[in-house]
Amino acid sequence: MLILISLAGFILCGLFFFKNLKAIEKKNRHEKSSWKQFFNYPFTIIWYSYLLIFFVCLTVNNVWGNTFVFEPVDLGVLQQGIKKEVEIKGKNVSSQTVEVESVHNLMTGGENFVYPQKITPGQNFKINFTLNTAYMEGPFEHKIILVDTSGKPWVALVRGSVDNPIVFSERILDLGFYKKGNKKAWAFYVWNPENKSLKFKLAPASQKEFNAEFSNVKLDVRDFANLKEGGATPAIKVNLSVTELETPKNNQKSIRKIVSFTCENFPNATPELLVTGYWE
Secondary structure (H helix, E strand, O other): OHHHHHHHHHHHHHHHHHHHHHHHHHHHOOOOHHHHHHHHHHHHHHHOOOOOOHHHHHHHHHHHHOOEEEEOOEEEEEOOOOOOOEEEEEEOOOOEEEEEEEEEEOOOOEEEEEOOOOOOOOOOOEEEEEEEOOOOEEEEEEEEEEOOOOOOOEEEEEEEEEEEOOEEEEOOEEEEEEOOOOEEEEEEEEOOOOOOOEEEEEEEHOOOOOEEEEEEEEEEEOHHHHHHEEEEEEEEEEEEEEEOOOOOOOOOOOOEEEEEEEOOOOOOOOEEEEEEEOOO
């Protein structure tokens, strides 16, 4: 696309250059002074020569600057917790051989990368890796970075979206100002968008600082901002309370605690919420 734009700019610039030269030639037919006829040309020639050189250089840069082209990858909607095998197709469109040092993902989730060590001019190649969606949620655009042995990077894009199979009525809980030994509790609901009954519990890593009690309910989820018990959706009411938070070791005043849960129905998902507040 950039090459086509720069070529179009070069062609248009040439056409306008020719058109302006013709206009000056026509104007000079009625100009009696030879020096005025001469000085009608320099500005136009200098300006359009500059533009033509600019577009030539831009075209060359676009042609030679793009060593690799990658086919776009759209994975669609994935369920949180799955491992998706991903393949990126690319081609070396330059005249140089590239020795690859590494390929990595700037975001979380990419692992087990397989790629060629050397890519010759005109060669079609593939980058394969596993995308672990356990800690992903919502739309994503991952930048997969190919780095050559000189340290130069090239970027391939992988797009998609991850759906969490577990819906929380609250994802951020406010602890307020907290002092060691204070009691604090919240009540919220969790359910599955496909109306599956969930088997839910507090993850072992969170049991030291938090306690949770669970009860099965039926929930009306048609109005997310005004959830009511007594509906048709099987859900779990969670009563979460603070046992005793660990004090920070660096005198940090803000509190940010991830509370993790596990779900037997979706063992690879990572249902979790955030507790925030401040130490008194």
